[in-house]
Amino acid sequence: MRDRRLTRCVLAFAATLLVPAVVHDTFLLRVFTEAVMWIGLAVTFDVLAGYTGYLNFGHSAFFGIGAYTTAILMVRAGWHFAPAAALGGAAAGLGALIAGFPTLRLRGAYFAIATWALARAIQELVLMMDLTGGPDGMRLPAFLSPRFFYYVMLGVVGVTFFVYWFLLERAPFGLKLKAVREDEQGAKALGLNPTMLKIQAFILSAIPTGIIGGVFAYWVTFIDPASTLGDLVSDQALVMVVFGGMGTLIGPVIGAVLIFAFKTLFWAYLSDYEVLYLIILGAVIAGSVVFLPDGVLGVLPQRRKEVRNLA
Amino acid sequence: MPEPILVVDNVTKNFGGLTAVHEVSFQVRPKEIIGLIGPNGAGKTTLFNVISGYYAPSRGKVLFHGKDISGKTPYALAGRGIGRTFQVVKPFAGLSVLENVVIASFLRHPKRARAEEHAWKVLEFTELTDRAHQSAASLTLAGRKRLEIGKALALEPTFLLLDEVVAGLNPTEVDHTIELILKLRYQGITILIVEHIMRVIMRISDRLVVLNFGEKIAEGPPAEVATDPGVIEAYLGGGEA
Numbered sequence: 147m148r149d150r151r152l153t154r155c156v157l158a159f160a161a162t163l164l165v166p167a168v169v170h171d172t173f174l175l176r177v178f179t180e181a182v183m184w185i186g187l188a189v190t191f192d193v194l195a196g197y198t199g200y201l202n203f204g205h206s207a208f209f210g211i212g213a214y215t216t217a218i219l220m221v222r223a224g225w226h227f228a229p230a231a232a233l234g235g236a237a238a239g240l241g242a243l244i245a246g247f248p249t250l251r252l253r254g255a256y257f258a259i260a261t262w263a264l265a266r267a268i269q270e271l272v273l274m275m276d277l278t279g280g281p282d283g284m285r286l287p288a289f290l291s292p293r294f295f296y297y298v299m300l301g302v303v304g305v306t307f308f309v310y311w312f313l314l315e316r317a318p319f320g321l322k323l324k325a326v327r328e329d330e331q332g333a334k335a336l337g338l339n340p341t342m343l344k345i346q347a348f349i350l351s352a353i354p355t356g357i358i359g360g361v362f363a364y365w366v367t368f369i370d371p372a373s374t375l376g377d378l379v380s381d382q383a384l385v386m387v388v389f390g391g392m393g394t395l396i397g398p399v400i401g402a403v404l405i406f407a408f409k410t411l412f413w414a415y416l417s418d419y420e421v422l423y424l425i426i427l428g429a430v431i432a433g434s435v436v437f438l439p440d441g442v443l444g445v446l447p448q449r450r451k452e453v454r455n456l457a
Numbered sequence: 458m459p460e461p462i463l464v465v466d467n468v469t470k471n472f473g474g475l476t477a478v479h480e481v482s483f484q485v486r487p488k489e490i491i492g493l494i495g496p497n498g499a500g501k502t503t504l505f506n507v508i509s510g511y512y513a514p515s516r517g518k519v520l521f522h523g524k525d526i527s528g529k530t531p532y533a534l535a536g537r538g539i540g541r542t543f544q545v546v547k548p549f550a551g552l553s554v555l556e557n558v559v560i561a562s563f564l565r566h567p568k569r570a571r572a573e574e575h576a577w578k579v580l581e582f583t584e585l586t587d588r589a590h591q592s593a594a595s596l597t598l599a600g601r602k603r604l605e606i607g608k609a610l611a612l613e614p615t616f617l618l619l620d621e622v623v624a625g626l627n628p629t630e631v632d633h634t635i636e637l638i639l640k641l642r643y644q645g646i647t648i649l650i651v652e653h654i655m656r657v658i659m660r661i662s663d664r665l666v667v668l669n670f671g672e673k674i675a676e677g678p679p680a681e682v683a684t685d686p687g688v689i690e691a692y693l694g695g696g697e698a
Contacts, residue, residue, distance in 0.1 A: 318563045318572065321552075325560045328549035335509065335543070336608060337535035337564035393551075 151396070152311065159304055166293045175292040177410055179299050179365070184386065184406045186303035186358045188398035189310060191383035193351040196393030197314055198344055199327030200250065203380045204261030207268045208238040208352040210375030212359025214272060217284040217369055222277070227289070231360030238356025242348040250344040269375040283370030286363055295365040302361055306354040311395055313350070323347055324393070385427055389434045391441030400442050405430075460523065462487045462616055462647050463508070467517035470503050477503040479671040480517065490638070490648045492662030492679070496691060499668040501651045502544055505618055508649070509541040510534040521616070535564060540614030542605040544621045544651070548593035554604055555580065555589040561611035576611060583607040583637065599630040606637065617641065619650040623657050635661055659683065667691070
């Protein structure tokens with residue numbers, strides 16, 4: 147059953163590989179690339195939010211750290227893109243390790259506030275430093291191949307997804323995280339070290355986010371503090387995860403695709419009503435918290451049966 | 458006389474100015490069932506938390522198999538063979554009954570398939586097999602208490618701390634749980650049990666340790682302790698009774 151689902155995922159992934167063969171329009175391929183990126187950001191957000199029970203409002207910091215590390219290494223040190231982006235992921239992972247020890251002791255809203263504040267602090271820091279270009283941002287060497295970026299983004303997100311699937315759905319790690327989410331004190335009595343598990347989850351969430359940030363930087367060729375370190379990355383990932391279905395791998399993917407499709411169509415046809423977008427996004431999040439506690443995934447017929455069996 | 462498996466040596470636990478447990482000492486020998494009793498607020502659960510690593514003792518120490526374990530973390534102690542249940546049962550509510558036990562099984566069986574196999578055995582032992590795929594939140598109180606015991610058992614402990622696993626159950630369920638506890642002892646597990654229901658504690662304990670206001674006021678076989686004037690006073694109040 148679970149394996150049939152994986153087969154479907156593999157098939158869906160194979161189909162996405164064919165997108166550039168069908169889509170020749172550059173703008174459209176850009177849209178697809180960004181959709182894949184948001185899938186990655188939502189899935190990585192959910193490792194902490196859904197599986198471990200921590201809403202990380204500093205998710206954008208990992209994205210930005212990855213983007214800036216990649217940019218600095220490429221522009222200031224003349225590195226190639228691949229090692230620079232890899233180091234961007236490592237830097238984000240290191241950031242999670244350092245930020246995790248103090249923040250992961252906090253629960254609920256306090257963790258959300260602490261991570262949000264940390265992300266703001268990093269944004270301010272980047273705004274002030276010469277190394278990062280301050281408010282002017284950084285321009286990366288342009289490499290204009292939409293197809294290349296589509297495949298790189300897909301590769302990073304695809305590998306992330308299947309590594310996550312193995313660790314969270316197959317290996318004991320995912321269940322252990324859920325135990326910590328449900329009851330940290332109780333988990334300790336069963337031989338689990340919650341601090342260690344949470345730090346591992348934080349790092350596991352941060353590394354791919356940093357790499358995605360690195361790919362983003364090279365792809366859009368220009369980054370500034372607002373576009374990579376701003377609130378929107380965290381907020382939008384949160385909406386996608388909650389809307390799609392927390393604590394699962396497929397939920398965030400569905401949420402990311404639907405929300406991103408909505409966003410794209412909105413900007414394409416209703417950009418005059420720009421201000422409405424955030425209002426609608428807010429309404430969607432409020433609505434899905436109240437009416438779809440298990441997200442869109444929870445109302446799919448097959449899933450609903452499962453959920454009902456559990457109840 | 459065999460070496461004691463657990464030695465509580467002059468343990469004191471303060472919370473700020475409040476002394477919850479004061480200079481308590483007793484020993485538990487292998488395969489014994491020791492009942493820990495006392496009125497509400499006597500310090501039973503605090504003592505449990507000290508022994509299982511949730512609190513470090515303010516003074517004194519706890520020895521397990523002759524080694525000082527005071528201040529070790531609960532998960533380290535689980536690894537050494539100490540299992541515990543919680544007075545307020547808190548299953549991982551969002552997970553299935555099976556998953557609850559599988560998580561505990563990882564301690565001795567790190568591979569998922571082996572852990573699952575082991576969990577099924579524990580479910581059979583605790584008679585939860587037919588509920589395996591239900592959410593743990595959907596269990597009745599009796600079921601939750603059995604699950605709590607099952608999770609502790611899945612750790613394959615040599616020493617088990619049971620905190621009010623009988624309270625709140627109906628008489629049939631009580632008998633059922635007593636049977637389960639006696640079966641565990643038969644398997645060679647040493648048990649320290651906190652319980653308010655005297656009928657239960659008198660029936661299964663080899664010895665009782667009585668706490669009142671954080672201090673040990675009596676220790677001995679159930680029949681002896683039940684007639685101890687100090688114990689009667691603690692439970693029924695002063696001379697006017």
